[in-house]
Amino acid sequence: MSSYADVPAGAVPEADAIARYRRDGFLVLRGVLGPKLVRDCIEAIGGLASGRIPRTETEIGFEPGVDAAGLAPDQRQDHIRKFAYYVGDAPALMAAAMAKPLHDALDRLVGTGRVLFQDMALIKPPRIGGQKDWHQDAAYFRVSDARLIVGSWIALDPASRENGCMEVIPGSHLLGPTAHVAKLDPNQCHIRRDLIRADRKVAIELAPGDALIFSSLIHHYTAPNTSGLRRRALQFHFNQLGMDWTTLEDHRRDFHDERGEYAGCTVQPAPVPPGQEFRYRSDRAIPIVPRADWG
Ligand SMILES: O=C(O)CCC(=O)C(=O)O
Secondary structure, three states: OOOOOEEOOOOOOOHHHHHHHHHHOEEEEOOOOOHHHHHHHHHHHHHHHHOOOOOOOOEEEEOOOOOHHHOOHHHHHHHEEEEEOOHHHOHHHHHHHOEHHHHHHHHHHHOOOEEEEEEEEEOOOOOOEOOEEEEOHHHHOOEOOHHHEEEEEEEOOOEOOOOOOEEEOOOHHHHOOOOEEOOOOHHHOEEOHHHOOHHHOEEEOEOOOOEEEEEOOOOEEEOOEOOOOOOOEEEEEEEEOOOOEOOHHHHHHHOEOOOOOEOOOOOOOOOOOOOOOOOOOOOOOEEOOOEOOOO
16 A cells, blocks of 8 residues: 555646645656556567667666676566667657656646656566665756756556665655765765665555656665566656756756765766766757547
């Protein structure tokens, strides 16, 4: 059973849910993707993994230590940590990013007028899917105002404590930028341990098609998947119009800790071996065209 209130499928957030989103930094929307779209997204993820669907822009990252070259096409999906930048390669995945129930809810929660700037699929494969340590997504985005970003994490499989669902600390977004400990592998960058209030965490268990909407400043985490269950999810980040991508210098000024030191994850501890530099895309701004026709 969930220990948080949610918005039922087919409904939009009303005043009380909007107030909760602002107070807690997250809100669960049930059933933003219908069963057919969930099935077609799963099919698309499998196709991109195996190579059956050509990848023009989609990037794939394997779990650490995986020898991708030694895998047969149909084994690849269960070794992938994440996909990025895929919406142009699979119509079902674009339809998920544009789902009308999602955008109707976002219009109420954060206002109208936004673009999609990041599309990821987090796969956390059975038994080998690693943790994602406590972090704020805003630590990864060199932007002028992280409060204009909203994240949406949509389950394709049932997501539970057993297979590593999202866990959040309600209200942590109100603390603003929080000091992170930089790592050579930016995926391992995490909030300074003494600043994580894990005793307050809430596990967000979702059914396929449900979405967790969250502030880019909320502290969140996912545990390793030690189960035999898949836990595939789509994650979209949108920014409201008016946000700018900035330089590192500007991000240092906006995203710092209590001593004035840079708190984000976009600077790795030196020396950084060539080819392993932090990469990010500030060039993506896909217009939102809501659609409700997929089923
Ligand atoms: O789905 C996951 O395991 C982690 C998602 C997440 O927090 C992220 O990618 O920033």
